[in-house]
Amino acid sequence: MSLPEVLLWQRLRRRSAGVKFRRQHPFAGYVLDFYCPAFRLAVEVDGEAHDRGDRPLRDARRDAVLQANGLTILRIAAADVLRDPDAVADAVARTASPLHRPAGGPPPHAWHGEDLAGAA
Numbered sequence: 001m002s003l004p005e006v007l008l009w010q011r012l013r014r015r016s017a018g019v020k021f022r023r024q025h026p027f028a029g030y031v032l033d034f035y036c037p038a039f040r041l042a043v044e045v046d047g048e049a050h051d052r053g054d055r056p057l058r059d060a061r062r063d064a065v066l067q068a069n070g071l072t073i074l075r076i077a078a079a080d081v082l083r084d085p086d087a088v089a090d091a092v093a094r095t096a097s098p099l100h101r102p103a104g105g106p107p108p109h110a111w112h113g114e115d116l117a118g119a120a
Helices: 003-014 055-068 078-083 085-095
Strands: 022-027 030-036 041-046 072-077
Touching: 003 030, 003 041, 003 078, 003 085, 030 055, 041 055, 041 078, 055 072, 072 078, 072 085, 078 085
Parallel strands: 041 072
Antiparallel strands: 022 030, 030 041
16 A cells, blocks of 8 residues: 555544445455445545556546446545545545435425524
8 A cells, every 4th residue: 555545544444433444445356445335435545647648547447337336436636645634534534424425305495494593
């Protein structure tokens, strides 16, 4: 594992809060940097090499395969992890949290209890 991956892993494994991650998890012929099975979330830490040569195309193909298998992919720049690993780990944990998952429909209307102060 690269230094950014190690720093992120140290924080993800400490933040249990009911959300478990696996590191270096094999899936559909690929190895995911981190994987949260409960939310089918793949977390990839991308260094600058991901911007060179055919790597962007390879990453796009890989993402398409993973998404076709029902995974959500969260790509994080390695520089962001190096700059503030705690903030990145918090963002990853929020992404995997059931409290931060989008609901399946429109937001509630004010007359359904969201803003009772203005109701007559």
